[in-house]
Amino acid sequence: MVGARRSHGDVPDLDRIAAAASGDAGGVDPALLGGFLPAVVAATDASRRLRRRELEACAASGRRAAVQGVALRALVDLYLSAAWRLWRDVPEVAAGDAERVRGAALAVLRAADDGVAALVEGFQLARADVIRLQESVKHDVMEALLAGGQLAIEATGPAADIGLTLSGPVAVLVVRRPAGFGGPDTAATPGRLERALQGRHGDAQPLVLIRSGDLVCVFAAPDAAAVQSVRDVVVRELDSQTRAGRDTRSWRGAVSSPRIGAAAVRTSHDEARYALDLADRLGLEQPVVDARDLTIYRVLLQDLPAVHDLVRSTLTPLTRARGGAGHLIETLDAYYATGCVATETAARLNLSVRAVTYRLARVAELIGRDPTDPAERLTLHAAVTAARLLDWPATALEG
Secondary structure (H helix, E strand, O other): OOOOOOOOOOOOOHHHHHHHHHHHOOOOOHHHHOOHHHHHHHHHHOOOOOOHHHHHHHHHHHHHHHHHOOOHHHHHHHHHHHHHHHHHHHHHHHOOOHHHHHHHHHHHHHHHHHHHHHHHHHHHHHHHHHHHHHHHHHHHHHHHHHHOHHHHHHOHHHHHHOOOOOOOEEEEEEEEOOOOOOOOOOOOHHHHHHHHHHHHOHHHOOEEEEEOOEEEEEEEOOOHHHHHHHHHHHHHHHHHOOOOOOOOOOOEEEEOOOEEOHHHHHHHHHHHHHHHHHHHHHOOOOOEEEHHHHHHHHHHOOOHHHHHHHHHHHHHHHHHOOOOOHHHHHHHHHHHHOOOOHHHHHHHHOOOHHHHHHHHHHHHHHHOOOOOOHHHHHHHHHHHHHHHHOOOOOOOOOO
16 A cells, blocks of 8 residues: 555545556556655645655655666656646645645645655666676676686676576677777767667677777677677677768777687687787778688798798898888788789779789799799788788798
8 A cells, every 4th residue: 555545535545546657657566656645645735845754765766666677767757647646636625725726736746846856866876876786797797707717607697697698609799999998988888889789689698898998799699690790780889989070990890709608708709809910910901800700810820930931931032122022012912802903903002003013023023933923822922911910021030
């Protein structure tokens, strides 16, 4: 029962009003009104405002609603509906007396205004506490998963509590930008990205946090379509934050291969970060690269002494060119990237076709291998790719 009824007939039926207000608000529990209606009736009878303890009761109801997950809009609707439904019965007490009706109206309006203000304040304070607690849990879960081993396994339960199921395939997407994430312009990015993923792809079950300046997203990856959906949302959301007038992206991302189990999250995170490093060295244009697409480059770097020998024995003569080897390496890289089409290479490098063919001829002259010869193409392409990965010639070769 919302409040005790008085025995005389001119008192509104508070239980009926509470039930009707609950219906207006979409079925919000009428018990969240607490002592609001009796307090409004008492304030109206005495032509006063709500007292401190009555306001504190409204704030307590707001806190309870926040913990229960009630939407603030529905909660406010419950209180305002209860107030106007109460007002319909209050004038009966003052029928025929315009001054008393006016006083009663003002008392109800003031009580509703003060009560809802206290209600919202209590709700917001409690909601802030809930969010801080949730963020703390998410942070702890992420750190445990990235620590790997037993800590990751123990995080399986808490991860499920915040919506991330680790019993199926999970992937990790890492996004990096020069200025890092977490500043005034990007602090809210994780929350916006989580809402975007949940809004259109609720099965993604994302965990998004900023860690060491990187944006890290752990998400369910049951199939290729789910991974592509997450990639598309990340590109759209981060591009929408790009400042007006900026022509190029200020960020780059990489997504790992899907793996099963909590203990695999650390491996996926390391893989995505390594893929980011490779994408930076290779100057790849995709906003979010797939680590699986870079497997060949990882294989190439597994035997570093052999890779250094390949670059040294194949490309070192290019350093004798006027201006060094850099512009010739760039030309070879573009030439192979465009399928060995000189016109497309020229367009990519903003050169004339004649300049491109001259550089290719100069390469052939210096190294004794014709870069346009299909028989030489595999060796030269591998050597050029290795040079990009090793940042050669800017970085000296070992040995």
